[in-house]
């Protein structure tokens with residue numbers, strides 16, 4: 001005799017807009033790290049790409065890096081506003097109180113760092129009084145000379161490292177739940 005099991009209740013997940021914004025952020029951030037490291041001399045690995053895309057001239061990457069940074073700031077602001085407008089899905093029952101606190105904390109840290117990291121890069125190109133070559137015959141001079149460029153570079157790099165740390169904690173947490181606790185946490189964002 002064929003028996004039918006009861007249909008599985010729909011698991012709560014983030015809405016379509018939140019999911020699109022989440023994965024768009026991941027892709028844009030990935031592109032930003034690739035461009036950022038190409039600018040500071042990871043040419044060994046990235047040289048073939050710089051050769052094809054920019055004729056081997058990585059100075060041209062600065063405007064691209066700034067444009068991607070502005071896109072990230074816009075994305076995180078839209079996400080933050082959207083998050084306030086919608087009701088978030090309830091936590092999975094497999095999440096302990098400590099797990100909920102950990103997830104909230106890392107997600108908040110991600111929001112803050114996604115905004116602060118590109119902002120410190122913008123501060124560098126706007127407030128340091130420095131000059132950059134942006135091509136064979138063009139250069140960019142920061143319009144204001146208000147803050148020390150070494151200080152700004154230090155803050156920018158520190159934020160990047162903190163952001164990578166927060167991403168590692170976030171992804172590690174999600175994957176642990178997905179594959180160790182087997183609570184299909186990943187589905188909340190798919």
Ligand code: HEM
Nearest residue numbers: 026029083103107110111167171174175185186187188189
């Ligand atoms: C690489 C950069 C990443 C960033 C900056 C990021 C950021 C975030 C943020 C801010 C949230 C909270 C969403 C909200 O409440 O509005 C979130 C949720 C989530 N992310 Fe990521 N994420 C990243 C990568 C990933 C990856 C690679 C995975 C998959 C392994 C992933 C899986 C998830 C899942 C499943 C949730 C939902 C968790 C929950 O409901 O609390 N994320 N992410």
